[in-house]
Amino acid sequence: MPVDRRRLLQSLPSFLIASSVPVLATPALAARTRLGAALLVPKTGAFAALGRSMERAATLAQVATQRDAFRVFDTGGTPEGAAAAGRAARNAGVGIVFGPVFGREVPAVLRALGPGIPVVTFSNDAALIESGAFLLGLTARQSVTAALAYAAGRGIRRVAISGPVEGWGAQARAAALAAGPALGLECTQLAAGATSLAGVSGSGDGLPDAVLCSDPAALIALAPQLAAQGVQALAAFQALDLAPDVLARLEGAWIAAPDPARFAGFARAYELRNGSAPGAIAALAYDAANIADQLRRSGGTDRSALLAPNGFKAISGDIRFREDGSAARSLAILQVSAGGLRTVATQLAQ
Numbered sequence: 001m002p003v004d005r006r007r008l009l010q011s012l013p014s015f016l017i018a019s020s021v022p023v024l025a026t027p028a029l030a031a032r033t034r035l036g037a038a039l040l041v042p043k044t045g046a047f048a049a050l051g052r053s054m055e056r057a058a059t060l061a062q063v064a065t066q067r068d069a070f071r072v073f074d075t076g077g078t079p080e081g082a083a084a085a086g087r088a089a090r091n092a093g094v095g096i097v098f099g100p101v102f103g104r105e106v107p108a109v110l111r112a113l114g115p116g117i118p119v120v121t122f123s124n125d126a127a128l129i130e131s132g133a134f135l136l137g138l139t140a141r142q143s144v145t146a147a148l149a150y151a152a153g154r155g156i157r158r159v160a161i162s163g164p165v166e167g168w169g170a171q172a173r174a175a176a177l178a179a180g181p182a183l184g185l186e187c188t189q190l191a192a193g194a195t196s197l198a199g200v201s202g203s204g205d206g207l208p209d210a211v212l213c214s215d216p217a218a219l220i221a222l223a224p225q226l227a228a229q230g231v232q233a234l235a236a237f238q239a240l241d242l243a244p245d246v247l248a249r250l251e252g253a254w255i256a257a258p259d260p261a262r263f264a265g266f267a268r269a270y271e272l273r274n275g276s277a278p279g280a281i282a283a284l285a286y287d288a289a290n291i292a293d294q295l296r297r298s299g300g301t302d303r304s305a306l307l308a309p310n311g312f313k314a315i316s317g318d319i320r321f322r323e324d325g326s327a328a329r330s331l332a333i334l335q336v337s338a339g340g341l342r343t344v345a346t347q348l349a350q
Contacts, residue, residue, distance in 0.1 A: 041100070042075050042077035057289075077101070086109040089113070095302070100121060107131065119132065120136050121134070121136065122285070126174075140238075143172070143331065144179065147255070151209075151232065156209045156232060157209055158208040160189070161176045162211055162219070163218045216235075232252075234254050234255075251338075308320075
């Protein structure tokens with residue numbers, strides 16, 4: 001006898017009827033179930049060596065977690081290549097994209113992916129805030145606010161800002177001028193390339209308590225005068241690859257940077273596996289793989305998962321993303337001592 005489906009459903013308990021009806025996934029649910037991650041790096045072109053080092057760093061993290069965190073797509077280091085990589089990642093069904101490396105590639109990737117797939121770029125360009133991407137790269141704002149917060153806690157009140165007026169230097173100057181008042185600091189600017197403190201202005205008299213430099217060359221030029229006049233040197237550098245002879249000339253300086261001990265552990269494991277030393281950007285790819293694993297274990301890869309209030313563990317500094325794509329990050333405050341670096345504090349970088 002043919003089965004009357006309507007009568008059969010009417011005879012079943014309501015909870016069984018509900019379980020037999022297909023559930024249409026909402027966009028948010030769909031995003032949380034797309035757990036695959038994509039790594040967008042330049043595997044060809046002028047930056048292929050950088051891309052290879054990043055892929056190797058991500059693979060190293062995968063070995064540690066025993067999970068396949070990524071599918072890797074080649075951007076070629078160009079916006080056009082990044083757009084193609086983004087489309088390929090979307091078609092592969094990934095739930096989150098880590099990359100691209102360069103800020104100029106990010107808008108193309110965002111357009112290629114469309115809404116619903118978060119992008120965590122390795123760029124540190126503050127111009128990308130509010131673009132829709134999250135910034136994993138160490139920003140000038142993070143480095144500057146960490147250095148200034150530590151200095152303010154040590155009694156510093158007047159800070160002169162030195163360094164280039166473009167790129168990282170321009171972003172560092174802007175960050176210092178914006179963050180200084182909230183920390184009780186009076187921040188003034190030195191001319192680009194200044195080798196003396198002449199012309200420092202402000203409401204107080206005399207020399208500043210500290211000079212914040214965003215470029216090693218600027219700090220090296222000022223260091224003898226700062227030491228002679230008892231002015232504290234502060235540094236917010238884009239990279240911490242300082243040669244021993246440079247460190248020897250910066251005795252006593254306070255530098256905000258990722259914890260070198262964490263990086264050293266990663267670097268040893270990377271070199272043991274690959275036979276060469278990694279760079280700071282490769283460390284970001286290692287962090288990306290670990291963030292992907294943390295997201296997978298939490299069960300989601302959508303924007304709300306990235307905005308988890310506890311943030312993520314990372315060797316480049318534990319990080320907590322904000323809605324606008326910026327991030328708060330934990331950085332070390334390092335003091336140059338006897339030609340080396342020692343950690344004197346851990347500071348939250350806003």
